[in-house]
Amino acid sequence: MPVLEAKGLTKQYTKVLAANDVSFSIEKGEIFALIGPNGAGKTTTIRMISTLIKPTAGDAIVNGFSILQNPEKVRENITYLPDEAGAYKSMTGKAYLNFMAGIFANDPQMAKEYVQKAEKICGLGERLDEKISGYSRGMIRKLLLARAVMTSPALAILDEPTSGLDVINALEIRKMIKELAAGGMSFLLSSHNMLEIEFVSDKVGIITGGKLMVTGRPNELKERYNAANLEEVFERVVKEHEIH
Amino acid sequence: MKFINLLKKELKDLLSAQTIMGMVITLVIFYGLGTIMGDVMEKAMSSSEITVCDEDNTTFTNSVLQAIENQGNKVIKVSPSDQSDPAKLMKNINSDSLVIIPEGFTKTVLEDKKQAELKFINVMRNSSLSGTISSEKNSAVIDIIKEAVSSTLLLNYGLSDNDITTVKEPVLVKDITVIKDRSAEISYSAVSSLTMMQNMFLPIVIFILVMFSSQMIISAISTEKIDKTLETLLSAPVSRISVLLAKMLAAAIVAMLNAGVYMIGFSKYMNGMTGGAIEKISSSAEVSKMLSSLGLQFAPADYVLLGLQMFMTLLISLGVALILGAMVNDAKSAQTLIMPIMLCAMLPYLLSMFTSINSLPLGIKILIYLIPFTHTFTATDNLMFDNMTIFWGGFAYQVILFIIIMFFAVRLFTSDKIFTASLNFMQKSRAKRQINSDR
Ligand SMILES: Nc1ncnc2c1ncn2[C@@H]1O[C@H](COP(=O)(O)OP(=O)(O)OP(=O)(O)O)[C@@H](O)[C@H]1O
Ligand SMILES: [Mg+2]
Numbered sequence: 001m002p003v004l005e006a007k008g009l010t011k012q013y014t015k016v017l018a019a020n021d022v023s024f025s026i027e028k029g030e031i032f033a034l035i036g037p038n039g040a041g042k043t044t045t046i047r048m049i050s051t052l053i054k055p056t057a058g059d060a061i062v063n064g065f066s067i068l069q070n071p072e073k074v075r076e077n078i079t080y081l082p083d084e085a086g087a088y089k090s091m092t093g094k095a096y097l098n099f100m101a102g103i104f105a106n107d108p109q110m111a112k113e114y115v116q117k118a119e120k121i122c123g124l125g126e127r128l129d130e131k132i133s134g135y136s137r138g139m140i141r142k143l144l145l146a147r148a149v150m151t152s153p154a155l156a157i158l159d160e161p162t163s164g165l166d167v168i169n170a171l172e173i174r175k176m177i178k179e180l181a182a183g184g185m186s187f188l189l190s191s192h193n194m195l196e197i198e199f200v201s202d203k204v205g206i207i208t209g210g211k212l213m214v215t216g217r218p219n220e221l222k223e224r225y226n227a228a229n230l231e232e233v234f235e236r237v238v239k240e241h242e243i244h
Numbered sequence: 245m246k247f248i249n250l251l252k253k254e255l256k257d258l259l260s261a262q263t264i265m266g267m268v269i270t271l272v273i274f275y276g277l278g279t280i281m282g283d284v285m286e287k288a289m290s291s292s293e294i295t296v297c298d299e300d301n302t303t304f305t306n307s308v309l310q311a312i313e314n315q316g317n318k319v320i321k322v323s324p325s326d327q328s329d330p331a332k333l334m335k336n337i338n339s340d341s342l343v344i345i346p347e348g349f350t351k352t353v354l355e356d357k358k359q360a361e362l363k364f365i366n367v368m369r370n371s372s373l374s375g376t377i378s379s380e381k382n383s384a385v386i387d388i389i390k391e392a393v394s395s396t397l398l399l400n401y402g403l404s405d406n407d408i409t410t411v412k413e414p415v416l417v418k419d420i421t422v423i424k425d426r427s428a429e430i431s432y433s434a435v436s437s438l439t440m441m442q443n444m445f446l447p448i449v450i451f452i453l454v455m456f457s458s459q460m461i462i463s464a465i466s467t468e469k470i471d472k473t474l475e476t477l478l479s480a481p482v483s484r485i486s487v488l489l490a491k492m493l494a495a496a497i498v499a500m501l502n503a504g505v506y507m508i509g510f511s512k513y514m515n516g517m518t519g520g521a522i523e524k525i526s527s528s529a530e531v532s533k534m535l536s537s538l539g540l541q542f543a544p545a546d547y548v549l550l551g552l553q554m555f556m557t558l559l560i561s562l563g564v565a566l567i568l569g570a571m572v573n574d575a576k577s578a579q580t581l582i583m584p585i586m587l588c589a590m591l592p593y594l595l596s597m598f599t600s601i602n603s604l605p606l607g608i609k610i611l612i613y614l615i616p617f618t619h620t621f622t623a624t625d626n627l628m629f630d631n632m633t634i635f636w637g638g639f640a641y642q643v644i645l646f647i648i649i650m651f652f653a654v655r656l657f658t659s660d661k662i663f664t665a666s667l668n669f670m671q672k673s674r675a676k677r678q679i680n681s682d683r
Contacts, residue, residue: 103481
């Protein structure tokens with residue numbers, strides 16, 4: 001049984017059809033990346049799966065629970081890191097982790113374990129005792145990423161996980177995601193940086209104008225479209241769909 | 245040149261559609277307020293009718309009354325049968341102010357050449373400024389009578405020099421104030437200045453409290469939305485209603501703490517400011533006995549009711565602020581959102597200070613009472629002057645309104661409206677401009 005199965009997710013805003021019949025699935029331990037340009041509908045799709053907005057049509061099943069029928073159960077199986085998210089500025093990094101662990105954990109012992117795990121992952125060391133208001137963008141991103149994976153969710157949903165990070169940090173994050181996936185955690189990522197995502201994802205879905213054009217392993221896609229990288233794949237996919 | 249460019253940009257930023265709208269609304273409200281107040285003041289000042297019960301009914305008293313009429317006042321004569329209970333008496337003659345000239349008045353003044361006693365009964369209906377103004381007008385009535393007695397004495401009855409004190413101060417006024425069905429021998433102005441002291445700082449506390457807590461929750465919720473920490477919370481395994489309730493309750497607790505501090509601080513300040521004066525009056529057992537015999541002194545139960553009422557207003561403003569704050573996507577709109585709440589609090593605040601809302605024309609009264617905060621501003625008066633129907637009616641209205649507001653707040657938090665609905669006038673107008681310029 002796949003960890004996530006999106007079935008025809010559609011979102012119609014007042015004027016924009018932001019997601020149009022999006023279907024894909026993610027297996028256990030798999031890293032899936034939604035790639036596409038700005039305004040393609042990545043965040044919209046992710047928010048529907050995170051139970052934040054209701055789809056106009058379609059459904060998604062997370063670990064056996066429907067986002068429509070059982071959103072509470074879905075929330076127990078996912079974590080979500082929003083794009084460009086901040087944290088409570090008046091808290092220290094440590095306090096933030098404690099607070100969030102308290103939200104996810106069912107008992108204090110569990111919460112403690114979560115925090116310990118996050119402290120190791122985020123790599124902020126001593127600076128966790130400082131107020132978040134003094135953190136740099138990259139530091140906040142790392143803190144939030146650590147928060148998103150500390151509870152070992154069945155599915156971690158990360159919107160633009162490496163945006164705002166330098167090359168070294170982005171690399172570190174990608175490594176971390178790969179390690180966690182090897183341990184059985186599944187990931188749904190999004191990015192408009194198609195070159196970077198090639199290195200981290202097992203599978204990609206190319207989305208544009210709310211429509212998921214094609215999904216597959218990066219190598220498969222490059223072969224199929226006879227392209228050197230995913231950017232070229234994207235270019236050809238868009239052209240192909242324009243012709244039809 | 246560069247400066248002009250900068251200035252233009254700043255002005256454009258500050259003079260947004262929202263701020264201009266705010267100014268227009270403020271103007272309209274104050275214009276309306278001015279009209280209402282004008283009417284109220286005119287009514288308070290105009291009628292110079294004097295209701296008199298002349299039990300002496302002699303040539304002398306008649307010429308005194310004639311002298312009053314000669315000065316352009318209208319004297320209404322009444323002769324009630326039962327005078328034992330001033331409260332009932334006032335109800336019977338259907339007037340708010342009555343001068344009683346007792347039997348033997350003429351004899352005391354003309355033969356005994358002593359100060360004669362005059363009874364002066366006033367009905368107090370609220371503790372607002374217009375009430376005090378009408379009490380000023382009432383004491384003017386007494387001055388007119390004194391003057392009339394003096395001049396009648398001088399003109400018609402040749403008096404010797406040692407009668408001069410009598411001429412100067414011919415009458416001794418025995419003041420009686422009536423509130424609902426109670427009365428006490430104390431002057432209207434004494435009562436009104438005491439109640440004013442008691443009641444003045446409460447509206448200030450309420451106003452500050454409403455503003456403070458609304459602002460607090462608007463900025464709390466809009467920051468969470470802008471920082472997207474709200475998205476994280478709402479996608480976490482925690483009941484969304486508990487997220488909402490925690491926010492409301494925390495704000496309510498902080499607001500109540502604030503209220504407590506303000507109350508203590510203000511009462512200390514008031515005590516210090518009025519020095520011994522108020523203490524002297526209040527501690528004089530007689531006056532406080534009179535106040536309580538008038539039903540003006542707050543019993544513990546009244547304080548509980550008042551606290552309940554304030555808490556309700558607080559909850560409503562928090563609920564409204566929560567909904568408003570949840571609908572914005574940028575910090576600037578969040579700041580201007582306090583505007584409607586502020587205007588809703590300001591209108592009844594100012595009105596209740598200067599006039600009695602209960603005595604306004606029915607249409608305006610209903611409109612003002614539709615603002616939920618009004619009920620708190622009038623609560624002290626309603627409790628003091630026993631308008632319990634209005635008090636409980638208002639309370640029920642507030643509870644119903646609060647339930648409706650919470651229903652919408654819960655709907656907002658448990659559906660995806662919180663992420664899709666938006667109150668950004670600015671962005672909307674910008675988007676429209678964009679569309680227009682695209683054409
Ligand atoms: N709350 C909303 N109301 C109306 N339209 C919206 C809303 N949110 C998003 N949209 C529209 O939906 C479309 C898809 O937006 P979405 O945020 O999903 O794009 P994205 O792929 O995440 O882009 P980016 O890479 O810039 O983050 C856009 O045209 C956007 O304007
Ligand atoms: Mg996005």
